[in-house]
Amino acid sequence: EAGVAQSPRYKIIEKRQSVAFWCNPISGHATLYWYQQILGQGPKLLIQFQNNGVVDDSQLPKDRFSAERLKGVDSTLKIQPAKLEDSAVYLCASSPFPREPNEKLFFGSGTQLSVL
Amino acid sequence: GEDVEQSLFLSVREGDSSVINCTYTDSSSTYLYWYKQEPGAGLQLLTYIFSNMDMKQDQRLTVLLNKKDKHLSLRIADTQTGDSAIYFCAERAGNNRKLIWGLGTSLAVNP
Numbered sequence A: 001e002a003g004v005a006q007s008p009r010y011k012i013i014e015k016r017q018s019v020a021f022w023c024n025p026i027s028g029h030a031t032l033y034w035y036q037q038i039l040g041q042g043p044k045l046l047i048q049f050q051n052n053g054v055v056d057d058s059q060l061p062k063d064r065f066s067a068e069r070l071k072g073v074d075s076t077l078k079i080q081p082a083k084l085e086d087s088a089v090y091l092c093a094s095s096p097f098p099r100e101p102n103e104k105l106f107f108g109s110g111t112q113l114s115v116l
Numbered sequence B: 001g002e003d004v005e006q007s008l009f010l011s012v013r014e015g016d017s018s019v020i021n022c023t024y025t026d027s028s029s030t031y032l033y034w035y036k037q038e039p040g041a042g043l044q045l046l047t048y049i050f051s052n053m054d055m056k057q058d059q060r061l062t063v064l065l066n067k068k069d070k071h072l073s074l075r076i077a078d079t080q081t082g083d084s085a086i087y088f089c090a091e092r093a094g095n096n097r098k099l100i101w102g103l104g105t106s107l108a109v110n111p
Helices: none
Strands: A005-007 A010-013 A019-024 A031-037 A044-050 A053-056 A065-068 A075-079 A088-095 A111-115 B004-006 B009-013 B018-024 B031-037 B043-050 B055-058 B061-066 B071-076 B085-093 B098-101 B105-110
Touching: A005 A088, A010 A019, A019 A088, A019 A111, A031 A075, A044 A065, A044 A075, A044 B098, A075 A088, B004 B085, B009 B018, B018 B031, B018 B085, B018 B105, B031 B061, B043 B055, B043 B061, B043 B071, B071 B085
Parallel strands: A010 A111, B009 B105
Antiparallel strands: A005 A019, A019 A075, A031 A044, A031 A088, A044 A053, A065 A075, A088 A111, B004 B018, B018 B071, B031 B043, B031 B085, B055 B061, B061 B071, B085 B098, B085 B105
16 A cells, blocks of 8 residues: 655755645545644644545644645645745645544655755 | 643663653543654554553553553563654544644664
8 A cells, every 4th residue: 555645855945935745645545634843843733634625724824834635635735935934844644534533644754844 | 731741862772671651631532642753754653542441562562551640651672773763642632632742752772
């Protein structure tokens, strides 16, 4: 079974530039998450999709971050414009059972973003 | 509020047992999880325990849950260099059943 695919693996940009990340979840997984992991911290949920609808985006900085999941499969996360504090690893995860007590998340390898 | 705390670092010798500890605050937690993150990789679910259990064993891994003290531990028997990673404790808590994550414990295994 193929895992969660993310690209690019690394990205270096200057502040105020734009950047986009792509995620392809495990086939058949209806739920998709984007997490931000700053160095030395645990993952912070940015947004959760159920199929192509947003379930939770309460911690997404909507003035600069946006995400979409067209057709309920692949997803893109965009930052425009980027700030220095956005430097982090952006992790995509998917699961077959949203927020069920025994839900297991499957993570991609992440995109490491450096904003200079 | 909901909070999960872990010690930040642990160093053990190869072949010894490792014990990684976690405390949480939400008494309504249903499931508690241990995830492993190797350098440059995403998080991988290691094991989880339902809140009405005290212990769960899976090969070299033993999870102990003390619900009264809100304390969770992960014991890795016969620790190998390949176990070197960051281990995250997470709880599923609250009415919205969000995952609450700890900051992670960095385990270093010395030959």
